[in-house]
Amino acid sequence: MASSLSFNTLAVILALALAVCVTGTLGGIVCENLNHDSCAFAVSSSGKRCVLEKQVTRSGEEAYTCRQSGIEAGGLRDYIETDQCIGSCGVDRRTLGIASDALLEPHFAQQLCSSKCYGSCPNIVDLYFNLAAGEGVFLPKLCEAERQEKRRGMAEIVSWGVVASAPTIHAIKLTVAPALSPY
Numbered sequence: 693m694a695s696s697l698s699f700n701t702l703a704v705i706l707a708l709a710l711a712v713c714v715t716g717t718l719g720g721i722v723c724e725n726l727n728h729d730s731c732a733f734a735v736s737s738s739g740k741r742c743v744l745e746k747q748v749t750r751s752g753e754e755a756y757t758c759r760q761s762g763i764e765a766g767g768l769r770d771y772i773e774t775d776q777c778i779g780s781c782g783v784d785r786r787t788l789g790i791a792s793d794a795l796l797e798p799h800f801a802q803q804l805c806s807s808k809c810y811g812s813c814p815n816i817v818d819l820y821f822n823l824a825a826g827e828g829v830f831l832p833k834l835c836e837a838e839r840q841e842k843r844r845g846m847a848e849i850v851s852w853g854v855v856a857s858a859p860t861i862h863a864i865k866l867t868v869a870p871a872l873s874p875y
Contacts, residue, residue, distance in 0.1 A: 720736070720737025720769065720770040721734060721735065721736050721737050721742075721769075721770045721771070721772065722736060722737065722760075723736050723740070723742035723743070723758045723759055723760040723761075724757075724758060724759060724760065725758075726742060726758040726772075727758070728744055728756035728757075728758065728785075728786065729785055729786075730772050730785065731743070731744040731756075731758035731785070732744045732773075732783070732784070732785050732786065732787040732790075733772075733773035733777075733778065733783060733785070733787075733815065733816060733819070734758075734771060734772045734773065735765040735768045735769060735770065735771040735772075735815065736760050736769070736770070737769055737770045738760070738769070739764055739765050739767065739768065739769045740760045740761055740762065740763060740764060740765065741760075741761045741763045741764075741765050741790075741819065742758050742759070742760060742761070743758070743759055743760075743761045743789055743790065744756060744757075744758055744786065744787060744788055744789070745757050745758075745759060745788060745789070746788055756786075763822075765815065765818065765819075766814075766818040766822075768814075768815055768818070771815060773785075773813075773815055773816065774813075776812075777809065777812065777813035777815070777816055780803065780806065780808035780809045780812065780813060781803055781804055781808075781809035781813050781816045781817075782799065782800050782802075782803030782804065782809070783816060790819065790823065791823070792823040792824060792826065792827045794820075795820065795823070795824055795827075795829070795834070801834065801835075801838050802838055804816070804817070804820055804835070805834070805835035805838040805839065810835060817831070
């Protein structure tokens with residue numbers, strides 16, 4: 693009888709463990725269920741990035757909604773970015789959409805490339821790595837230039853869409869998306 697009781701106990705433990713695994717998979721993050729304070733930089737249970745959008749209601753009021761984008765998050769699932777990474781990387785939870793134009797801002801690039809962000813916040817770094825790559829820019833090279841140019845800033849805007857590192861001769865082409873474009 694003792695062996696049948698331990699078999700039953702083991703079966704119950706296995707059933708509970710399986711239920712927890714299935715519930716975790718089915719009850720994960722759904723972008724459309726997130727509020728506007730946790731949407732930006734979150735990743736759904738399907739591995740797609742969540743995006744915050746602003747809409748104007750029929751009454752003329754502004755309403756924020758969260759939706760799932762078509763952008764994959766590099767294998768990450770069920771994730772809401774930490775407050776520490778939001779602060780370290782210089783991003784804002786109320787960011788509407790995500791665009792590569794933030795990479796043109798020297799202060800943002802400096803924070804993104806800092807060891808507190810680049811070395812500790814893979815979700816945000818992966819997002820901006822892919823945004824930069826989509827514009828033909830290799831983020832590690834941009835960060836290397838940032839580290840070498842701390843005194844003068846990361847870059848000077850030479851003309852619309854072209855960024856050149858101050859003491860170097862080469863130019864990094866960076867085409868800018870509209871500021872509120874959701875990718």
